[in-house]
Amino acid sequence: MNETVKLNTTKTKVTKEGNVWVIDLPRFSGDSGTHHHTLGLLTPYFAGLTEGKLMATRCVNDNCPISRGKGELWLPPRADCPDCHQPMVWEEIKNPAGEIFSYTFVERGGMGLEIECPYYQIDVLLPGVCTIVKSYLSTRNRKIRIGDKVKAKFRTGLDATNTCLDLYWELGG
Amino acid sequence: MIKFGKGNLRIPKWTRPVYAVAGGMTDFRKKYPEKKLEELTMMAFRMMLEENDLKMDPLEIKSLINFACYGEFADHFQDQLLCEAKVHDYLGLDLLFNIGVKTGGATGGSTILSAASMVASGMADCCLALGWERMDEVITWTGNYYISTAACKDFETRLARNYASYYAPMARRFQEMYGVDERVRAEIAVKNRGYACNSPFSQQPGKHTIEEVLAGEIVSDPLRFLECCAMSVGSAAMLLCTEELAYKLTDKPVKLYTAGGSHTLRTGDRRPMEIPLLPHETAGDYEKLYKDMEKQKGRWPGFESFGATRFAAWLCYRMAGINNPIEDLDLIETHDAFTISDLQTYGDVGLTLYGDEQEYVRSGDCYLKNPKTGKQGKCPSNLSGGLLGSMHAVGATGIFSATEIMWQLQGKYDKFHGDPKMWQRFGKKKPADWESLQIQNNPKKGCYVSHAGVGSHVTVGVLEKAW
Numbered sequence: 153m154n155e156t157v158k159l160n161t162t163k164t165k166v167t168k169e170g171n172v173w174v175i176d177l178p179r180f181s182g183d184s185g186t187h188h189h190t191l192g193l194l195t196p197y198f199a200g201l202t203e204g205k206l207m208a209t210r211c212v213n214d215n216c217p218i219s220r221g222k223g224e225l226w227l228p229p230r231a232d233c234p235d236c237h238q239p240m241v242w243e244e245i246k247n248p249a250g251e252i253f254s255y256t257f258v259e260r261g262g263m264g265l266e267i268e269c270p271y272y273q274i275d276v277l278l279p280g281v282c283t284i285v286k287s288y289l290s291t292r293n294r295k296i297r298i299g300d301k302v303k304a305k306f307r308t309g310l311d312a313t314n315t316c317l318d319l320y321w322e323l324g325g
Numbered sequence: 326m327i328k329f330g331k332g333n334l335r336i337p338k339w340t341r342p343v344y345a346v347a348g349g350m351t352d353f354r355k356k357y358p359e360k361k362l363e364e365l366t367m368m369a370f371r372m373m374l375e376e377n378d379l380k381m382d383p384l385e386i387k388s389l390i391n392f393a394c395y396g397e398f399a400d401h402f403q404d405q406l407l408c409e410a411k412v413h414d415y416l417g418l419d420l421l422f423n424i425g426v427k428t429g430g431a432t433g434g435s436t437i438l439s440a441a442s443m444v445a446s447g448m449a450d451c452c453l454a455l456g457w458e459r460m461d462e463v464i465t466w467t468g469n470y471y472i473s474t475a476a477c478k479d480f481e482t483r484l485a486r487n488y489a490s491y492y493a494p495m496a497r498r499f500q501e502m503y504g505v506d507e508r509v510r511a512e513i514a515v516k517n518r519g520y521a522c523n524s525p526f527s528q529q530p531g532k533h534t535i536e537e538v539l540a541g542e543i544v545s546d547p548l549r550f551l552e553c554c555a556m557s558v559g560s561a562a563m564l565l566c567t568e569e570l571a572y573k574l575t576d577k578p579v580k581l582y583t584a585g586g587s588h589t590l591r592t593g594d595r596r597p598m599e600i601p602l603l604p605h606e607t608a609g610d611y612e613k614l615y616k617d618m619e620k621q622k623g624r625w626p627g628f629e630s631f632g633a634t635r636f637a638a639w640l641c642y643r644m645a646g647i648n649n650p651i652e653d654l655d656l657i658e659t660h661d662a663f664t665i666s667d668l669q670t671y672g673d674v675g676l677t678l679y680g681d682e683q684e685y686v687r688s689g690d691c692y693l694k695n696p697k698t699g700k701q702g703k704c705p706s707n708l709s710g711g712l713l714g715s716m717h718a719v720g721a722t723g724i725f726s727a728t729e730i731m732w733q734l735q736g737k738y739d740k741f742h743g744d745p746k747m748w749q750r751f752g753k754k755k756p757a758d759w760e761s762l763q764i765q766n767n768p769k770k771g772c773y774v775s776h777a778g779v780g781s782h783v784t785v786g787v788l789e790k791a792w
Contacts, residue, residue, distance in 0.1 A: 189478075194479070217328070218328070228477075228479070228594070253622070253628070254628050255494060256497060256545045257543075257545070257546035258485050258490050258493075259543050259545065261485050261487045261490070262469035262472075262473050262487040263464075263469065263470040263486065264470055265483075265485065267485075273484055273493075273494065275494050275593055275628070283591075283593050283594045284593035284594075284628075285593060286480065286481055286591070286593050287484070288484055298497070298498070316480050317483055
């Protein structure tokens with residue numbers, strides 16, 4: 153078993169509608185069986201991954217009953233604040249590093265899984281982020297523990313899949 | 326942080342009381358090629374009308390029905406939209422109105438909640454709640470993929486395409502936070518699959534040992550095969566009605582209360598909040614827990630607890646006058662899709678304090694016969710065999726759980742589980758070592774939990790003996 157987890161997927165086709173990415177999700181064979189799924193206002197997140205950037209959103213509305221204009225970051229991002237319903241603003245998290253909040257070693261995935269089993273699915277706690285990010289670890293031959301330090305890695309350029317799989321993590325501070 | 330507003334915590338106040346009078350179900354199987362789906366729903370419907378000792382002719386009872394609520398989790402499994410219309414027509418209930426209910430794994434419980442609301446509001450005097458799932462048209466791993474599409478397709482589904490992998494990190498976190506011995510999780514699988522041996526409806530009964538569970542293959546670490554429920558085919562039905570009708574129909578009417586809660590589909594999006602306290606709890610009960618959580622960067626409900634279950638219980642206990650669940654409830658059916666969800670639920674519904682769930686299982690109070698004392702446990706759980714042992718035909722599950730509680734309160738466990746003819750009906754032979762799991766000492770109140778996703782929707786129901 154290789155130490156590094158590999159993907160067994162092909163690049164997801166993207167169609168640009170203005171600033172928005174619409175991705176192809178084939179359900180059954182051929183073009184007629186493909187869903188054209190918009191990433192809508194979250195396009196900067198997915199496009200950001202392919203450029204090696206982790207983009208999050210923050211509420212800056214002074215009248216928000218929770219954020220009071222100084223909201224924590226959301227990851228996955230949201231275009232609109234759930235507390236005041238106003239648009240959130242984008243912010244890049246530079247050199248993203250955090251720790252493992254929880255994890256599972258996936259021995260069997262469901263049909264169509266694009267990650268080679270087995271692998272660690274991890275939940276990452278990041279400073280300044282109010283949510284906990286679900287992702288996966290590149291390493292699979294080591295025992296890991298809650299609290300282990302991890303840093304973000306990206307599939308960019310030709311390696312990019314144009315999906316959430318473009319974010320992954322490796323062990324180390 | 327979630328903060329509640331004035332109206333958010335209103336306790337449901339029904340305009341008139343709601344009663345459960347009858348239930349029915351099929352047996353549950355991995356594959357059921359002998360019958361089409363509509364034919365299976367007819368089996369549950371007929372058992373409900375014909376075998377609950379009701380004081381009217383079955384067709385006369387049918388003529389009292391004036392609304393139907395149907396539960397089905399996923400159209401994908403049968404590749405059939407609007408299955409409700411086919412079932413409704415097949416049961417011969419046209420032109421009455423019906424609605425389909427979909428709240429993931431909680432679909433069955435939500436179907437009862439919807440039907441109860443119809444009766445409580447006056448929309449109906451007599452309402453059918455019927456659910457089903459047919460998960461045998463595709464292979465298990467395709468089924469796993471279909472179920473996993475209940476996770477977020479943009480940020481989660483592609484990370485496993487297997488729902489056990491969304492529960493497993495909760496199991497891991499719960500285990501480390503509270504120092505859970507995995508033998509306790511295994512004990513839950515042994516208990517519930519063991520109880521399933523006494524039910525003719527059960528899909529995967531088995532007399533297992535803790536060692537056997539722990540030696541099993543891992544699906545998603547730390548969850549092993551025998552800790553996960555299976556895919557099922559089958560149907561369950563319950564008849565709800567007004568008080569006046571209930572006493573006309575049966576000598577053993579059961580009063581129903583139910584409420585629900587929801588929480589985000591993505592576990593990681595759960596923002597911390599203060600624990601909503603059940604009637605018997607005080608803030609002081611959790612001072613130590615909050616401090617312990619801080620040490621481990623924990624939060625409530627975090628990955629350890631189901632906020633939606635706690636919220637549903639918070640509402641439902643107040644509707645039903647449950648002041649202390651361990652004293653007031655005689656039995657419970659939890660949504661044990663995985664051993665970990667059973668364990669987590671004991672804290673959520675207040676049978677024990679959060680953090681003490683493992684000790685609660687070890688106390689033996691969740692057994693019909695407490696292994697420690699040899700006497701009846703204080704609140705036996707999943708005497709039906711639960712999801713681990715009996716079934717998870719998703720749209721039927723909450724209705725199955727509620728029906729099993731109702732039959733227990735009516736003293737009918739043996740009637741439905743002990744009659745050799747019932748076993749024969751499903752092509753089975755009643756085991757020579759069959760044991761009655763009828764709860765003794767005049768049980769008055771039972772609870773069921775119907776639960777979806779990783780806690781995205783949950784209903785809690787309390788059934789109360791009314792004669």
